Amino acid sequence: MKVVYVFDAYCGWSHGFSGTLREVVARHPELPVEVVSGGLFTGSRRVPIREFGHVQGANAKIAELTGAEFGEAYERLIADGSFVMDSGAAARGVAALRQAAPDRAAELAAALQDAFYIDGHSLSAPAAYRTVAERAGLDADAVVAAFEAPEAQAAAEAGFHRAAELGVTGFPTLLAVVGGHATTLAHGHATADGIDRHLTDLRTP
Template structure:
C-alpha cells in the first residue's frame, strides 16, 4: 500500500495541504509516500503584474484561513519582474528524490514551500533552490555539497525525469488541479482526495477503503 501525493511546490493549496499530509503520515508510519509533481505553471514566461499578485494573494488568504499557515505577502508584492514558473521548484524536488538520501521527501517538499511562502525566497532561482535543499539535507544529518546538487539539477536526466512527472500526472492520472492524494493498493489506484482536505478526513476515507478491501478479501476466501 502506498500513498501518492500529486502536487506542485508553488501551489498555495498544496502548501496548506502538505501540513495535513505530514499529520496523515504521522498517523500511518507504515505506509510509504510518493510525491509526483504536476508542473502547475512550469515553463511560464509571463511576468506577474500587480493584478496577478493580488489574484494569488486572494488564494493565499483562503489557504491561510483554513490551514492556519503563515504567508509572506510583502515578499511577493515587492518582487519586481517575477515570473511565476514552478518548473525549477518541481525539478528541485525531483533532484532530491533522485539523490535518495533517506530523508523524508515530504520534509524536503515542505522546505521548498516554506522557502517561498514564508521566507519569501525566489524558488524560481536554481541557486536559491540549491540552498534550500542543501540546508534541509544538512539539518537532517546528510550534508551534501551544493555544487553536486546543482550539477544534478541541471542534468538532462533530471530534466527528463521532471517532464515524466508532468506526463504521469496529466496522462496517467488525468489530474489537472492540485493537490490530489491517491492510494495505490495491489496495483489499483483510488482517489483519496481531489483538493484540500483535513488529515482526519483523509484518514476516515483511507479507513473506509481499507475496510472495503478487507471485506472483499474475506469474501474471496469464504
C-alpha cells in the first residue's frame, strides 16, 4: 500500500490539510507517500486573485475548521488583488523539492504552502524555493536550479496528467493505492483519526 496526496500549492483547503497530512505521515512512517500537483490555477484560471471574490471568506472558514495560519505577509501580497496564482510554476517547484528529497515530499509540500500562506512568497519566484530548501537543510542552489530547468515543466505536466488519471477533481484528495486500485481516504477537510480508520478498514481482510 502507498498513499497518494493530490493537492495544489495555491489551494487554501490544501494548506488547511497540511496539519492532518503531517500527522498521518508521522503516524505511518512505513507508508510511502506520492505527492501529485493537481493544477488548480492553470490556463484561463490563471488570473488576478481579485477575480476569485470568495478568497478571504474561504480562508476564514479554513482557519476556523483546521487551525491553519494565514500570515500578515500573505495578506499584504494579495491585498490589492493583482497577484496571480500560477499552479504551473508551483508544480515546477514541488517537482524541484521532490527531486532534492524524494522521501520528504509530503513534508516539503506542506512547507511550500507555508511559504505562500504564511510568509507571503510568490510560488513563481525562486526565492520561495530557496527559503523552503534552506529551512529543510537542502542544497538551496540545486533546488532553485531544478525549479528553473526545463525538466521541471515536464514534471509539472506529468503531475497534472497523473491527477486526471486518478480521477481527482478537487483538492486536497488523499488516496490509498493497493494493487493498482485507488481508494479515497480524505477529500477536503479530514482528521488524522478519520484517515486512520479508513486505513484500518483497508488492512482488515
